[in-house]
Amino acid sequence: MLRYFFVGFSLLILLVVSITGLRGWKSKRPPIELFPDMVRQAKYKPQTESEFYADNRSARQPVEGTVPLGYASVSTSSSNGTMGDLGPYQNIQFTASSDYVATGRFGNQWGTGIPFEVTAAMMQRGRERYNITCAVCHGATGAGNGIASKYGLNGIANQQQQRIRDMADGEIFNTITWGKNTMMGYGSTIQVPDRWMIIAYLRALQRSQRTTWSDLPTEEQKNASSWK
Numbered sequence: 001m002l003r004y005f006f007v008g009f010s011l012l013i014l015l016v017v018s019i020t021g022l023r024g025w026k027s028k029r030p031p032i033e034l035f036p037d038m039v040r041q042a043k044y045k046p047q048t049e050s051e052f053y054a055d056n057r058s059a060r061q062p063v064e065g066t067v068p069l070g071y072a073s074v075s076t077s078s079s080n081g082t083m084g085d086l087g088p089y090q091n092i093q094f095t096a097s098s099d100y101v102a103t104g105r106f107g108n109q110w111g112t113g114i115p116f117e118v119t120a121a122m123m124q125r126g127r128e129r130y131n132i133t134c135a136v137c138h139g140a141t142g143a144g145n146g147i148a149s150k151y152g153l154n155g156i157a158n159q160q161q162q163r164i165r166d167m168a169d170g171e172i173f174n175t176i177t178w179g180k181n182t183m184m185g186y187g188s189t190i191q192v193p194d195r196w197m198i199i200a201y202l203r204a205l206q207r208s209q210r211t212t213w214s215d216l217p218t219e220e221q222k223n224a225s226s227w228k
């Protein structure tokens with residue numbers, strides 16, 4: 001009995017020493033990997049040669065006509081023809097400067113007003129961008145009843161409420177850029193001029209839902225007075 005104990009005990013000591021006693025030793029041999037995870041994988045390091053491609057370069061050239069995100073001029077990427085002049089803002093795209101155009105603020109204050117003259121084509125573009133990005137949640141008229149609200153997204157703001165009618169354009173710009181509470185930001189996907197065009201369109205949406213007599217041009221008021 002005791003013999004078995006001694007044999008077992010020696011084996012145990014041998015095991016412990018062979019595991020712990022060799023710590024700190026260096027070896028050139030690869031370690032035993034029980035779980036190699038993804039330590040070794042077939043890949044090319046940057047700027048290396050490759051036998052596989054005819055030009056012997058491991059890196060591929062971008063497909064012809066590729067436009068890096070943020071480098072397409074707003075005026076050329078529209079489906080609504082010429083946009084009109086954005087003046088000095090023509091090429092800002094995703095620029096994150098500290099001025100009103102890129103932040104919606106003057107110092108610590110929200111500013112209001114679209115920083116360029118809004119043309120009909122810009123309105124069209126605003127509508128297009130709004131319908132692509134915002135309408136899924138806020139709905140086509142901004143009432144907060146977009147398709148996402150039918151699939152469990154709660155608390156979507158109604159753009160028609162007085163609080164948002166009264167809100168400074170700059171604050172809405174900031175919400176588009178950075179998001180607000182449960183709404184994520186769209187600053188990385190919507191270019192700066194497009195954000196302003198969306199706001200211009202949003203203002204039109206708000207007016208469309210609460211038009212007053214005085215909103216009609218005088219000519220229209222005269223025409224309409226017959227059925228008033």
Ligand code: HEC
Binds near residue numbers: 134136137156172202
């Ligand atoms: C995925 C859904 C979703 C999308 C897309 C979305 N929003 Fe929102 N938005 C929300 C939700 C939810 C809220 C309410 C957030 C909160 O709790 O205050 C909100 C709030 C707002 C508000 C009110 C913010 C405030 O200060 O109370 C504005 C303005 C707004 N969104 C504009 C936009 C515009 C413009 C777009 C398109 C560029 C857009 N949203 C896209 C979900 C969305």
